[in-house]
Every structure is written in structure tokens, then in C-alpha cells.
Amino acid sequence: MTSLPAGATTDDPDVLDAYRTDRATFCPSGTPRALVRARSLEDVVQTLRWAHEHGVPVVPQGTRTGLSGGANALDGCVLLNVEKLDRIVEIDVEEQIAVVQPGVINATLAAAVAEKGLYYPPDPGSKDISSIGGNVATNAGGMCCLKYGVTGDFVRALQVVLADGRVMRTGRRTAKGVAGYDLTRLFVGSEGTLGVVTEVTVALRPATARPLAAIAFFDTTADACRAVADHLGAGIRPAALELMDAATVAAVNRLKDLGFPDGVGAVLIAQSDAGTRAPEELAAFELSARKCAATDVIVSDDPAEADLLMQGRRLAGLSFEQYPATLVDDVCVPRRNLAALVDGIERIAAEYGVLIATCGHAGDGNMHPAVLFDHDQAVAAQQAFADVMRLGLELGGTITGEHGVGFLKREWLARELDEAALWSHQQIKQALDPRGILNPGRVINSTATGRTEVDQRSF
Amino acid sequence: MTSLPAGATTDDPDVLDAYRTDRATFCPSGTPRALVRARSLEDVVQTLRWAHEHGVPVVPQGTRTGLSGGANALDGCVLLNVEKLDRIVEIDVEEQIAVVQPGVINATLAAAVAEKGLYYPPDPGSKDISSIGGNVATNAGGMCCLKYGVTGDFVRALQVVLADGRVMRTGRRTAKGVAGYDLTRLFVGSEGTLGVVTEVTVALRPATARPLAAIAFFDTTADACRAVADHLGAGIRPAALELMDAATVAAVNRLKDLGFPDGVGAVLIAQSDAGTRAPEELAAFELSARKCAATDVIVSDDPAEADLLMQGRRLAGLSFEQYPATLVDDVCVPRRNLAALVDGIERIAAEYGVLIATCGHAGDGNMHPAVLFDHDQAVAAQQAFADVMRLGLELGGTITGEHGVGFLKREWLARELDEAALWSHQQIKQALDPRGILNPGRVINSTATGRTEVDQRSF
Known part of the structure; x- marks a missing residue:
């Protein structure tokens, strides 16, 4: 007879409650039956053996910083947290x-x-x-x-x-x-x-050299997007190429005065860790930016200054927390459609009367439009969020470049994948987890988890 | 009622015979029932629909240059060749x-x-x-x-x-x-x-710059392997770092006089496509080589000369064809075990009385020991080949770095993978190809292919 690992398991409701969610917005979380804080491989093995035998869903968790609800509790599940396996x-x-x-x-x-x-x-x-x-x-x-x-x-x-x-x-x-x-x-x-x-x-x-960086200011995001294409077209592979739109710059300005000019239309930051060739790479970036109507370009001379130039981009996430609520998206499009994406996002924001601040990894075409809204705008925010994903797909992109599907986007996965690919997902899931106990209903809509078979006395 | 694509299909025995094998040694090939030379997606779809309906094994083929028998015909199979899908x-x-x-x-x-x-x-x-x-x-x-x-x-x-x-x-x-x-x-x-x-x-x-190259000569492969570790430990990522042992150099010398000194113990060739930084990278390579007792190092000044330096390595495969028969392996080990691998291969060659010439991608730890033998040494050659794979596994490596498992190494896959991983392979195969018609028996030992169900009149 299997059991959950005694020393690692708790059913204290207060503790369970603290572990119920990751950082996603608008994702439901259920009431777990237990939390296992695994401290050994054996704890994980024992938990899964027990759950498999009893048909109990298991939600694996790390530090629960995900943005798609993939680590949120399911009703009656075991939360299997591995953050203490930290060696x-x-x-x-x-x-x-x-x-x-x-x-x-x-x-x-x-x-x-x-x-x-x-x-x-x-x-x-x-x-x-x-x-x-x-x-x-x-x-x-x-x-x-x-x-x-x-x-x-x-x-x-x-x-x-x-x-x-x-x-x-x-x-x-x-x-x-x-x-x-x-x-x-x-x-x-x-x-x-x-x-x-x-x-x-x-x-x-x-190890690479400590990076140098350059920042360019534009009147429009379209100009900034042209500069991205021009710079990458020159055969350079920068260590980062980040875009912030006007709304992002405004949000950062509200948080901290970094000297970003008011009314700037878009900011592009390039980073180079190419050592002795970094100045050359950043000079090429400046050339591309000026060719695409940059209003100003600042190139760092030393790594400490470069770090300062990146600070605005790094504060973007924190700056969004000044707003009552946020919903962060993660679409990725072919680079040539970046400007169309950013334009479309502005239209969507206007249509639903919400603010959307867009920043992200422009060099990869991977943007993180953040819907910033008041609590009474929850419906409009979710509609805008959905429209951004729809737009990303229309532009030949994906609903998620790096955050994952989790719960938040599982309905959208079915729009991105074709029928045979969805079938392959289901077949693979069924093949490797025949009882459907592992994070059921996340990524793909799997079938029932056998929760009704659970023996309530087992734990 | 499905059928094979009429215009693309042949059952002419002479044609079938010409398509029966790839370039592997010691891999059986069966008698195919038909060859489909697909010229469209529709040809492939139609072939698989037919084969699926009739439970007929299908062996996909490209230009049949593989070295593990993965494209060899199975008895009664359809060879589905896609080399004409070449746009x-x-x-x-x-x-x-x-x-x-x-x-x-x-x-x-x-x-x-x-x-x-x-x-x-x-x-x-x-x-x-x-x-x-x-x-x-x-x-x-x-x-x-x-x-x-x-x-x-x-x-x-x-x-x-x-x-x-x-x-x-x-x-x-x-x-x-x-x-x-x-x-x-x-x-x-x-x-x-x-x-x-x-x-x-x-x-x-x-595009990168046309590469420059350097060649270093050593008395022993152990010295050459130390130079590999030293060079990569210096933080350089060369565009290639290739090793040839004494037997390989001797084979190349028999084919063409490239000026390789007789009696050299090992040759290492480094390539750099880092443009203006290439001379610096190759100077670092020369330093590493000399530190590790290189007897001579030649550094190219221009891409044409560099191409000449690489020629010996490129001719290795052809030089082995001077021998009656060859069996090329593809083990990959952690780099620190490279010298132990090459030493062990020499011992294995001596034990079985065959010649094994070893060359390959030293920077990746991926070697291609080629057993060179007379036809009456076939058994010894295969035993030596098996011992090389065994040695690779003992040294923490893999039985195949880049050639694949095919038929040749499928028994060995079971030695490399643990039981749960083999089970996962079988589950995935079964999930995506429930009738087991796709290249059955390759990579993993799958179950029967349903060949007995075949309706002989269907084609």
C-alpha cells in the first residue's frame, strides 16, 4: 500500500492556500488535498506512485512564477512542489x-x-x-x-x-x-x-565579455521596427535587441526618472557582448537607428553605463504593477510583421478602452503586450488579450513565445495547431500518462482525470 | 478503395533492386513489393493511406546515403522515396x-x-x-x-x-x-x-567570413587530445576542430600526397570563421598545440590555403574505400574521455587483428572509428565494432553522435537507454503509428508489422 511521503506532506489549509497559484491573471485555482514539498527523488517517486495508484491529479510546481496558470491547484489534487530540490x-x-x-x-x-x-x-x-x-x-x-x-x-x-x-x-x-x-x-x-x-x-x-549597450529613441514604433530589421539584416547578432513602446516608457517614467524624454514614440536597446568587437556592433546599431529616423542614440562606453541603459527595460514589469491589474501576453511573430503587431495592438487597446503597454524581445519578434486596467475593466481586458493572440496568429505567429500555454491559453492552442498536431498531442499524453494524472487539463484539454475513483481515506 | 499512386509507382525488379539499400555495411535488405518515387505531397499521402489500410510496411528513403541501414528495404515493403521532392x-x-x-x-x-x-x-x-x-x-x-x-x-x-x-x-x-x-x-x-x-x-x-585554418602534428593522439581540451578551455569556439589518428593519416597518404609527414602520431585541424578575429583564434590554437607537444603547426594566411589544410580530413572517407571493406562507427564521448576512447580503440584493433582508423569531430567528442578489413575478417570486424560501442558507453558516451540507430545499432539502443526510456519510445511509436507500418524494426524493436494481413492483389 502506497502513501504520500509523510515527512514532506501537509494538508494544513493555510499552507495549501499559500501554494495554490502561480502569477497568472484570470486563471482559476482549485482546492488541493495536500502539498508535498519534495526534498528527495524518493519523495517525488512516492508521490507519483501513490497518485497513480489512486488516480489523483498531481500539479508539479517550482517557485510558481509562471504566467499561464500551469501550476495552479486543481480541486482534490496533490501539489508536488520541488523548490526544495535546489542543489x-x-x-x-x-x-x-x-x-x-x-x-x-x-x-x-x-x-x-x-x-x-x-x-x-x-x-x-x-x-x-x-x-x-x-x-x-x-x-x-x-x-x-x-x-x-x-x-x-x-x-x-x-x-x-x-x-x-x-x-x-x-x-x-x-x-x-x-x-x-x-x-x-x-x-x-x-x-x-x-x-x-x-x-x-x-x-x-x-564566459563572454561584460556587455556594452546602446539606446535609440524614435517618434514611432514603425521606425523602431524598421531599425530592428535593418540592424539584423546587416548580419549582426546582438546579445539583446529590446523594444519599448510609448506606453511602456510612460509607465517606467512614472516609476523612476531615468531621463527618458517625455512623448517618445518608441525605444530600442541593443546589447553586445562581443568584447573588442562590441563598439563596432553598436556603431552598426546606431547607423541602422539613424537611418530609420531615430531622434537620438546614446552608445555606452563602459559596462556600468550599459547596465544603466538596460535599466528602463528591466523595470518595465515592475512599472506595470503600479496599475490596478495587468494581463501580460507573449505573442511572437515573424520579424517583418512586428510593426503590424504593435500597430494592431494599439487599435485593440483603443477599441476596448484599455491601456496596452508593449515591450519585448524585438529581435525575436516576441512581444509582451501588457493589458493595464482597472478591476471593473476585467471583461474588456480579457477580450483585448484574446484579440492580441488572434492578431498574432493572423500575422503568422504563435500565441506563446516563451511563457507557455498552461491553463490560460489552452483554448487557443487548438487554434494554433492543426487537427493532426492536436491528435498527436493527445496520443502522446495518453501514451505517457495513461491515467491522466499529470497536470490534467493544462496545455491540452485532456479527458477526465479519474478523480471520482479517489479513495479519500488514502491520505 | 485506395491504391498506390499509379504514375509514381514501379514494381520492376531491377529498379527495386537499385533502391534496396543505403550505404550501411552488414545490414540486411529485404525484397520490396514496390517503389514509390513521390513527386508531390499527394503521392506521399496516397501511399501512406494505402499502406495503412493494408498494413503494409513503408520504408521512407531520401538519397540513401545513411550509414545504419535505416533506409534498407524490408520484405514486402513499399519503398517511399522522396528524393524527387527536391524544390x-x-x-x-x-x-x-x-x-x-x-x-x-x-x-x-x-x-x-x-x-x-x-x-x-x-x-x-x-x-x-x-x-x-x-x-x-x-x-x-x-x-x-x-x-x-x-x-x-x-x-x-x-x-x-x-x-x-x-x-x-x-x-x-x-x-x-x-x-x-x-x-x-x-x-x-x-x-x-x-x-x-x-x-x-x-x-x-x-554569412560568415571564409574560414582560415591551422594544422598541428603530434607524436601521440594523447597529446592531440590534450590540445583539444586546452584550446576549448581557453574559451574559444572554433568553427571546426578535427582529429585524425595515425592510421587515418596513413590511409590518406596512400590516396594522395598532401605532404603529411610519415610516422605522424596524430593530426589536429582547427578552423575559424571569425573574420578579423580568426588569426587571433588560430594563434590561440597554435599556443595550445605547442603547449601539448605539437611537433609542428602550420597556420594558414588565406582561405584558399586553409581549404588545402582541410583537404586531408575531407579525403579520409574516400581513403578508407581503398580497403576491401569498411565499417564506420560514430561514438561520442565526453571530451575528457577522448584520449581514453582513442587508446581503447587501438587496443580493440590489436585484439581482433583489424585496422581501425579513427578520425572525427574532436571538439564534440564525436569520433568515427572506421574498421578497415578484408572480407574474410567480417566476424572480427563486427566484434571490434561492437567493442568500440561498448567502450563508448563505458566512457559515458553514446553509441551514435550523428549517424542514427537504423537497423545497425538497434540492439545497442537498449543498452544505452534505461527501461523507462525504452518504454517511452515504444509508447510513442505505438501512439503515433498504431499499426506499426512506418519503418518497422528500425530504431526500436517494434512488434509485428501486420504484414500477414497484406492483400497481395492491392497493388
Whole structure:
């Protein structure tokens, strides 16, 4: 007879309540039956064995910084939190890899490898609070992804506990390997619906030079978008190329005076970590910006100044919190449609009478339009949010560039994927989690979870 | 009632015979019932619909340059050859992507995008004869992968025909996207066992400078391996870092006099496409090589000379064809175990009385030991081949870095993967190809293919 791991499990309602949600807006959260704070692989195995036997849904959680409701509680579920599995198991300098548990914070890993002259590039906006396990679950991106790639590009191997509690290793420590299906990449981005990740082997790179940066101001976002295309068309791969629209600049200005001119139409920030070639790259950026009608361009001479130039972009998220409520989107479009996306978002904001501040990873075409609204505008905000996703799809893009589907966007996944792709999702989910206990109803609308079979006395 | 596409299908025994095999050694090939040379998506759809209805195994083929028997005929199968689907559909310079049909030759695509100032990095040794579809099926690598990544790192989207003939799109044209499971990466490297790829959207990079190169000579492979570690430890990412052992150099010397000194123990070749920084990178390589007891180092001044330095490495494959028979392996180990791998291979060669010439992508730890033998040594050659894979696994590596499992290594896959991973493979195969008609018995040992149900009169 299995049981939940006694020492790691609680059913204290106050504690459960504190773990019920991630950071998504407008996502329901149910009442969990228990919280397991796993401190060992064995805790995870035991939890899944028990849940599998009893047909109880399990919601895997890390530090719950997700923005799509994928870690919110389901009624009667076990919350399986792995944030205490937070050990950096190994940093292998010669092989340029690290092995970490899923609860390690992104910035903690980045700092630890930096001390050894190495670099872990994926840098989601949440890097100071989000865990590697969560980054893997959503295949998180960030600013540096334009040059270096997203989380999945750095995952070499996983240890995963399957729905029935069996432990599986995927991938390998080697730089290359094609023995069998790419299970590693299948589990990356699967948002806890196929298994629970308990160890991650990541590839590292040699440390780069501290970045320099340049900032350009434009009268219109269209000009800024043209500058993005012009700069990338010149064959440069900047370490970041970030856009802020007028509403974002205004929100940041309200939070802190960084000297952004009032009434600016758009801001573009480029970063280069190319060392001795950084000034050359930033000069090329300045040229592109001026060619596209930039009203001013400031190029940093040293890394400290560069850091200051990036500060406005980094404060965008915080600046949105001055508003009563926010709903952050994550559409990604082909770069040539970036201007059409930003224009369309302005139309949508006007139509629904809400404010939408748009900023994001312009070099990747990945924007984070944030609907900023009063509580009595909740319906309009959600309609605007939906229209932004619809627009992203119409422009040949995707509903999510890096945040994931979770609960928030699962209805929209069916609009993005064709029927055969949806069928493949369901088949794979059914094949690897036949009882449907792993984060059911997230990503894809799976079938019933067998909750009715639950033996209430088991825990 | 379905039928095979009349205009594209032949059952002429002479033609069938010509299409029965890829380039693997020691892999059986059966007698196909028919060959479909698809010229349209519809031909592929119709073939799979028919095969699915009748439970007939289908072996997808490109230009049949594979080295693991994955494209060899099975008794009674339909060979579904897509080499005539060879159109470059689109090169989008602004988005830096190309859309190609699977039969496009790797080098053809590379040349076409180069004309537009772009670069498609994956460069398998077979690049002049292998197709993008085959590269995708095996997740092919190459020399440039050390710096740029393998085929899968450049695949953004696929059009795939599923086992039952339904057409599916995976992925997207955008730089990023996490909507749903990463079906693209699941199909990359699946060797025709999950679906037939009919269109590939690849990411491109801006063109790089024509590479410069340097060559270093050593008395022992151990010295050369230390130089690899030293060079990469210095934070350089060369565009290629290739090793040739003494037996490889001897084989090349027999083919063509390139001025390689007789009796050299090992050769290391580094390539840099870093433009103005290339001389600096190659100077660092020379430093590492001399530190590790290189007997001589030659650094090229210009791209034409660099090309000459690479010629020896490029001729390795051809030089092996001077021997009566060859069996090329593809193990990949953690870089620190490279010297142990090469040493162990020498011991294995001595034990079985065969010649093994080892060369490959030292920077990735991916070696191609080639067993060179007389026809009466076939048993010894296969035993030596098996021992090399065993050694690779013992050293923490994989049985295949870039060639794939196919038929040749399917028994070995079960040694590399754990039980849960093998189970996951079987579940996924069963989920996406329930009748088991797609390249059955390749990669994984799947169950019976339903061949007994075949209606012989259907074709």
C-alpha cells in the first residue's frame, strides 16, 4: 500500500492556500488535498506512485512564477512542489556542463557558473525568482535568446519521474547524440503534463565579455521596427535587441526618472557582448537607428553605463504593477510583421478602452503586450488579450513565445495547431500518462482525470 | 478503395533492386513489393493511406546515403522515396529562414542561401550527396556543429505525413514558440518511424567570413587530445576542430600526397570563421598545440590555403574505400574521455587483428572509428565494432553522435537507454503509428508489422 511521503506532506489549509497559484491573471485555482514539498527523488517517486495508484491529479510546481496558470491547484489534487530540490549537483568546467536539481533559481545557477568562467545564457525576466525546473517546463526564453537560444537549446539531459513513479533518464552528457527519439526536447516545454523533472543537465558556454549597450529613441514604433530589421539584416547578432513602446516608457517614467524624454514614440536597446568587437556592433546599431529616423542614440562606453541603459527595460514589469491589474501576453511573430503587431495592438487597446503597454524581445519578434486596467475593466481586458493572440496568429505567429500555454491559453492552442498536431498531442499524453494524472487539463484539454475513483481515506 | 499512386509507382525488379539499400555495411535488405518515387505531397499521402489500410510496411528513403541501414528495404515493403521532392520552396532573407522539400541536397541548399548572403551551417560529411530530409531523419551533424549546432538546432517547422496519411504541421516560422509539445524535435532524428517529412523550414544565419585554418602534428593522439581540451578551455569556439589518428593519416597518404609527414602520431585541424578575429583564434590554437607537444603547426594566411589544410580530413572517407571493406562507427564521448576512447580503440584493433582508423569531430567528442578489413575478417570486424560501442558507453558516451540507430545499432539502443526510456519510445511509436507500418524494426524493436494481413492483389 502506497502513501504520500509523510515527512514532506501537509494538508494544513493555510499552507495549501499559500501554494495554490502561480502569477497568472484570470486563471482559476482549485482546492488541493495536500502539498508535498519534495526534498528527495524518493519523495517525488512516492508521490507519483501513490497518485497513480489512486488516480489523483498531481500539479508539479517550482517557485510558481509562471504566467499561464500551469501550476495552479486543481480541486482534490496533490501539489508536488520541488523548490526544495535546489542543489547544484555539479559544475564540470572541462565539459562545460552543469547538473542541477529543478528548484535551483536561474540567477543562482548563472552566478555559480560565472564564478568558474562559464556562462548559462537563458535569462527569463523572472531569472531572480524562477527555477530551472520551471524554465525547463515552459522552455523559457529571455533577452539573450536572440543570440544564444532558449532554455531547451541548453538542456542536454533530464532525469524525469514518469506518471507511475518510474525514474527515466533522457539525453546524455555528451555534446552530440542521436540514439533514439529526442525525449529531452519532448519533455522540455511540456509543462508538467508528461512527467516531473528531478534533475537537469545543462550545457554552458565560455564566459563572454561584460556587455556594452546602446539606446535609440524614435517618434514611432514603425521606425523602431524598421531599425530592428535593418540592424539584423546587416548580419549582426546582438546579445539583446529590446523594444519599448510609448506606453511602456510612460509607465517606467512614472516609476523612476531615468531621463527618458517625455512623448517618445518608441525605444530600442541593443546589447553586445562581443568584447573588442562590441563598439563596432553598436556603431552598426546606431547607423541602422539613424537611418530609420531615430531622434537620438546614446552608445555606452563602459559596462556600468550599459547596465544603466538596460535599466528602463528591466523595470518595465515592475512599472506595470503600479496599475490596478495587468494581463501580460507573449505573442511572437515573424520579424517583418512586428510593426503590424504593435500597430494592431494599439487599435485593440483603443477599441476596448484599455491601456496596452508593449515591450519585448524585438529581435525575436516576441512581444509582451501588457493589458493595464482597472478591476471593473476585467471583461474588456480579457477580450483585448484574446484579440492580441488572434492578431498574432493572423500575422503568422504563435500565441506563446516563451511563457507557455498552461491553463490560460489552452483554448487557443487548438487554434494554433492543426487537427493532426492536436491528435498527436493527445496520443502522446495518453501514451505517457495513461491515467491522466499529470497536470490534467493544462496545455491540452485532456479527458477526465479519474478523480471520482479517489479513495479519500488514502491520505 | 485506395491504391498506390499509379504514375509514381514501379514494381520492376531491377529498379527495386537499385533502391534496396543505403550505404550501411552488414545490414540486411529485404525484397520490396514496390517503389514509390513521390513527386508531390499527394503521392506521399496516397501511399501512406494505402499502406495503412493494408498494413503494409513503408520504408521512407531520401538519397540513401545513411550509414545504419535505416533506409534498407524490408520484405514486402513499399519503398517511399522522396528524393524527387527536391524544390527549394522559399528563401526568406529578412526572416533568415528557408523552406525546402526533403529531397533537396544539403550542399544545394547551402549554396542557394550563400548566394543571398546567408549560411546553413549543418555540414555532414555526406553534404554533397545527402538530402535535407535524410539529415532531418537522422539529426545529422558535421564539422561546423561544434560552433553552430546540429540539424535539429536549425529546424523550425516540419510538414509531416502521419502513418494514416494525415498531413500535420509542427513548429512555426517564428524565432521562438512554445505552444504545445515540441513535435518538431520529436520527429527530427526519428528515422522515418513516426512519419514522413515532406517539408522542412530551416533557420539560417548571416554569412560568415571564409574560414582560415591551422594544422598541428603530434607524436601521440594523447597529446592531440590534450590540445583539444586546452584550446576549448581557453574559451574559444572554433568553427571546426578535427582529429585524425595515425592510421587515418596513413590511409590518406596512400590516396594522395598532401605532404603529411610519415610516422605522424596524430593530426589536429582547427578552423575559424571569425573574420578579423580568426588569426587571433588560430594563434590561440597554435599556443595550445605547442603547449601539448605539437611537433609542428602550420597556420594558414588565406582561405584558399586553409581549404588545402582541410583537404586531408575531407579525403579520409574516400581513403578508407581503398580497403576491401569498411565499417564506420560514430561514438561520442565526453571530451575528457577522448584520449581514453582513442587508446581503447587501438587496443580493440590489436585484439581482433583489424585496422581501425579513427578520425572525427574532436571538439564534440564525436569520433568515427572506421574498421578497415578484408572480407574474410567480417566476424572480427563486427566484434571490434561492437567493442568500440561498448567502450563508448563505458566512457559515458553514446553509441551514435550523428549517424542514427537504423537497423545497425538497434540492439545497442537498449543498452544505452534505461527501461523507462525504452518504454517511452515504444509508447510513442505505438501512439503515433498504431499499426506499426512506418519503418518497422528500425530504431526500436517494434512488434509485428501486420504484414500477414497484406492483400497481395492491392497493388
